[in-house]
Amino acid sequence: MxxxxxxxxxxxxxxxxxxxxxxxxxxxxxxxxxxxxxxxxxxxxxxxxxxxxxxxxxxxxxxxxxxxxxxxxxxxxxxxxxxxxxxxxxxxxxxxxxxxxxxxxxxxxxxxxxxxxxxxxxxxxxxxxxxxxxxxxxxxxxxxxxxxxxxxxxxxxxxxxxxxxxxxxxxxxxxxxxxDPTSEVSRFEQKIRREEAKVRGAAELAASSLDAQFNELDDLGELTEVDARLAALKSGGTPGAITG
Structure with missing residues (x-):
């Protein structure tokens, strides 16, 4: 069996x-x-x-x-x-x-x-x-x-x-x-571009401030000449270019 x-x-x-x-x-x-x-x-x-x-x-x-x-x-x-x-x-x-x-x-x-x-x-x-x-x-x-x-x-x-x-x-x-690592690179690039833009903006701002200062100097020179001529008029002179 x-x-x-x-x-x-x-x-x-x-x-x-x-x-x-x-x-x-x-x-x-x-x-x-x-x-x-x-x-x-x-x-x-x-x-x-x-x-x-x-x-x-x-x-x-x-x-x-x-x-x-x-x-x-x-x-x-x-x-x-x-x-x-x-x-x-x-x-x-x-x-x-x-x-x-x-x-x-x-x-x-x-x-x-x-x-x-x-x-x-x-x-x-x-x-x-x-x-x-x-x-x-x-x-x-x-x-x-x-x-x-x-x-x-x-x-x-x-x-x-x-x-x-x-x-x-x-x-x-x-x-x-x-x-995606390329998206990270793009993000870092954008960040750097923004920082670069800030630097350019600051540079432009600084340049604008200098121009303003020089403009103030020019304005001051014009006022001084006006005062000089005014003084010459009062002293009997003729209004003309003041020679040194």
Whole structure:
């Protein structure tokens, strides 16, 4: 019963479609890890069951071989006893002849019994041999499927790492777009331009103040000349250019 259960389990696992199972899984990598563990455990169970089945088959074969050898041995003994009986009968010793004929019959009876046992074991040996071959084929299929799972897992892990790297790059790009360094440069440039404008404004203001001061000096010079001419008029002079 245990052997049949193991055989059914092997067949079910070998028939399993890896890609279909992965597609149905929420987390393919975890699914594959679990499948690898299950397959590894099942392979170990299958190997133990197959080893036991092979051991039982070898015992049957050993017993069959012993029965065949025993049948041959009893046949030889029957032949030897029959020949001995013939010798005694030829010499006129019927008592010993009958004795060895009886021994020949006993040997022949045991030969028949051994042959029957050997013959009865042959169908069981054939069936057990067929089971062993199927179990071996199933085990090989499981090992191939395990290799497929392991390769699939390695591929999936690599793809997951690549996807994670791409996600990080995309997030970095989004972060750059959100905090565009060129916009920061523009902001600093505008700030510097405003400071430069302030400096120019201050310079223009300073220049305007100087011009005003010089204009005041010019106005003062004009007033002084007017006063001088006024004084000349009062002293009886003529209003004209004052010479030095």
């Amino acid at each position: 245990t052997k049949q259960s193991i055989f059914g389990r092997i067949s079910q696992l070998v028939r399993a479609n890896v890609n279909s199972l992965i597609d149905q899984a929420e987390d393919p990598q975890l699914m594959l890890d679990q499948m690898v563990r299950d397959y590894t455990s099942s392979i170990a169970d299958a190997e133990a069951a197959i080893a036991e089945t092979i051991g039982n088959l070898r015992l049957l074969e050993d017993d069959h071989r012993e029965d065949v050898d025993a049948a041959a041995s009893w046949g030889n003994k029957a032949l030897a006893a029959s020949r001995k009986a013939d010798e005694y009968r030829a010499s006129g010793d019927t008592v010993d002849a009958d004795k060895f004929d009886n021994l020949a019959k006993v040997a022949l009876s045991r030969q028949i019994s051994a042959e029957n046992e050997a013959k009865a074991a042959e169908p069981q040996i054939a069936a057990q041999t067929d089971v062993v071959e199927k179990l071996k084929a199933g085990l090989n299929g499981m090992k191939e499927k395990l290799t497929q799972l392991q390769n699939k897992r390695a591929e999936l892990v690599a793809r997951a790492k690549t996807a994670e790297a791409q996600r990080q790059v995309q997030e970095a790009v989004k972060s750059i777009d959100f905090l």
